[in-house]
Amino acid sequence: SAVISQKPSRDICQRGTSLTIQCQVDSQVTMMFWYRQQPGQSLTLIATANQGSEATYESGFVIDKFPISRPNLTFSTLTVSNMSPEDSSIYLCSVEGLLGTEAFFGQGTRLTVV
Amino acid sequence: AQTVTQSQPEMSVQEAETVTLSCTYDTSESDYYLFWYKQPPSRQMILVIRQEAYKQQNATENRFSVNFQKAAKSFSLKISDSQLGDAAMYFCAYRRVLYSGAGSYQLTFGKGTKLSVIP
Known part of the structure; x- marks a missing residue:
């Protein structure tokens, strides 16, 4: 299995600003x-990021x-x-396992926009 | 497009009892993977169990087992001897098998079932 560290774990941000989430x-x-x-919803894929190329959205x-x-x-x-209040969500980073048969997730970043 | 449906927004079970969470999916693919993920309040998505569609045998992981009915496109999760630590959101997810690296590895998730365990 892969160990994924995601930062920050949570943040409260003002509307109109930007937040960068890191995944290691x-x-x-x-x-x-x-x-x-x-909030209260399932997970939706934002994009896939490959090293050396642009992300696919x-x-x-x-x-x-x-x-x-x-x-x-x-x-x-x-x-x-x-950011706007509608961006308030949990953002999760994920990677494929070595066998390519399952996904592993970071602990997520809880973002609140006020 | 693939869809995953979890028809039970919430379920509850007495400690030490058995509970079954339902999941149905829609796909035109013949090869795919199905998963159950658990998300406790800590937000960490934890893989509970995986099923390969080509395998007729139902997957089992300790107290967790699935009833995979490929023709009916049904994939239910059974939790035996429920424990307080089993309380969480449970998500059913689908991913098709990719050959030659083409296409998306996207996981399609259901809306989740919130499981409560009553002491």
């Missing part, structure tokens, strides 16, 4: 995934709002830009 994995992985979990998510960096095989960041 204890092993090299090809793909990293960012999910959003809105799912429908409804755009790079200007959620820029992603993937500088190496163990690290990624997700920025939530120009």
